[in-house]
Amino acid sequence: MRVTIKDVAKAAGTSTATVSKVINGSHTISKATTDRVNDIIHELKYHPNSQAQNFAKRASMNIYFLTRLDKNIAFENPHMFEIMSGVQKILDKRGYTLSVKGVNEKEACAVVEQAVMQNSADAFIVHASVISRPLSRLLIESESAHIVIGYPNFESRLCWIDTNNHLSGEIATKHLIDSGFKRTAFIGGRAGDMISWHRIKGYEDALKEASISVPKTFLKQGDSTFHDGRRMMLQLLKLKNRPDSVVCANNYIALGAVEAIQSQGLSIPEDIALITFDDYPFSKTVEPMLTVVNIDVFDMGIQAGNYVLNKIKKPNFQVQSYTTLPELIVRESTRK
Amino acid sequence: MRVTIKDVAKAAGTSTATVSKVINGSHTISKATTDRVNDIIHELKYHPNSQAQNFAKRASMNIYFLTRLDKNIAFENPHMFEIMSGVQKILDKRGYTLSVKGVNEKEACAVVEQAVMQNSADAFIVHASVISRPLSRLLIESESAHIVIGYPNFESRLCWIDTNNHLSGEIATKHLIDSGFKRTAFIGGRAGDMISWHRIKGYEDALKEASISVPKTFLKQGDSTFHDGRRMMLQLLKLKNRPDSVVCANNYIALGAVEAIQSQGLSIPEDIALITFDDYPFSKTVEPMLTVVNIDVFDMGIQAGNYVLNKIKKPNFQVQSYTTLPELIVRESTRK
DNA sequence: TGTAATTAGGAAAACGTTTTCATGTTCGGT
């Protein structure tokens, strides 16, 4: 038979109310009683029944994490795991549970709707890729604690946390400029890729600020793949007056670019410096090791977790957005 | 005010017991009553309070998924997401919730121990990378429903589901042999990499079965990276009597190998055919598209989910292991 | 010293289900 709060109360010679208060850290119990109850709890190896607790507290102690979870996500969005990890670490500390829901836009709505009705989640952490207008409305109207990871692609009153890709682009470009490079090119993703788009804008702004102008042909856009990275880099190398440095919108493109440069007998960074974004494992295993502008996604998860827990406690707490700052990690590929 | 089961009972002119039975699909309720109750449920927009349900049922309706969740996992083990996805899909259907726990070996033990004591999980799905002897003992002694994804690296009575890497190696090699290649090499991971090890064994067995013998130098082992893949492939190409085909233990090695082959002005599959394992997104974006031996990891997740749910219902159900079958996907890289 | 304020702790209700068991009703078979 399980040991319940009643057993503890009896053994400690108190009421269950007192035991409950000790467990939940109420300050209306004297030190002496608290100690005694805690001793008994230890002795009897009492563990509160979490379902009973949740039930009595009218809280699910459950946070939903909604994201796409399909075949390619690990490569397209490798950060997801680490964000999840950060979130989970925080929730764990506070006794919350992280429920992962692999959904598309449509399913996300259904899941949240059901959870709101059934009260089966205390908050929602939603990846931007599954946010839709209906979902946005749902979250806001139900007054659910929530946070969006990344920026929803439309205006809304949702709370979100994101990286500053524009700033990342600036930092990367500025690093090259500061290192003495004058002719910096950019290889980016396609038009619809907002992350790449912001990084491009940052690149352009950094050039403008340094009063450097480069040919229009220095900006390339294509798929975010090794293959297209190589292809575009080769095009850049064929220019009559080729760039002395290049910013790659992401690691896959960078890998292709590295390959292209080396295939032409050129070397990095002597002939062309190269910088990219996000610190993937192969940023360090490739030759030369890549300089990157990174963001601490684990920390992003921690912040997101803290935010929703705080929001659960104090629903009036009003903050709409967080932005995490990028950091420059200088390695061989830009070291002159 | 929330609408509760009592409201439904009152409106339907029945007892709460009847409503409860309707909700839970007991077959002792007449069709007429069932319909009437369901109508009322719809009309009143009643949604059972899940915490109350869990409490009354003494079930947490929670399944823990324990896995490493660190920075590199998305690349080292990109399958994880999809397995998770498969599991979640099944659990969702049955009203269970998937709680993801990012843990190392040590933490895994603590998490399971606590969950067992508090009764906060109905089953555990554990990735082999966080399995330890103490955890194994814990799971077995507590008689918890569980399944290990992958094979624990020691004998135990744990239930597990895994792919047949040995068979995969055989299939890959046999495909090359059947396509008419006579001199097949293998580029594998390091000695400790059990996945690679099994694939190598499969390769050797397939050669043996076809009575083909190749030089010892045809078997290379190194890191599972683009870089080492290229390096080892270049070594193979330098052999006086070079191979006409190669099996790469994984996609990263394969990518390096492709690069190495093409850098020598050779072409795939005309000069050298190439086959690898697991269908990653870049298997299709690389030139030429790679033939792979794949396993359906989503389906693996589904099976794992089904298994634990079944085990929860029927604790006596005795099956210790599942093995999923690999399938060959022929693309350009082996098409003569 | 008397009174108000504070503190420590307990009794019992409440939370919303499920489940057990008893009961009345219907049915098939003789």
Add this chain to the structure above:
DNA sequence: ACCGAACATGAAAACGTTTTCCTAATTACA
């Protein structure tokens, strides 16, 4: 027409906490 079996339903207990009052005891203050 009668009997036992099968069926459909309901009353009430149970699940293990938290929480809301309430009371008694102590303290603080004038």
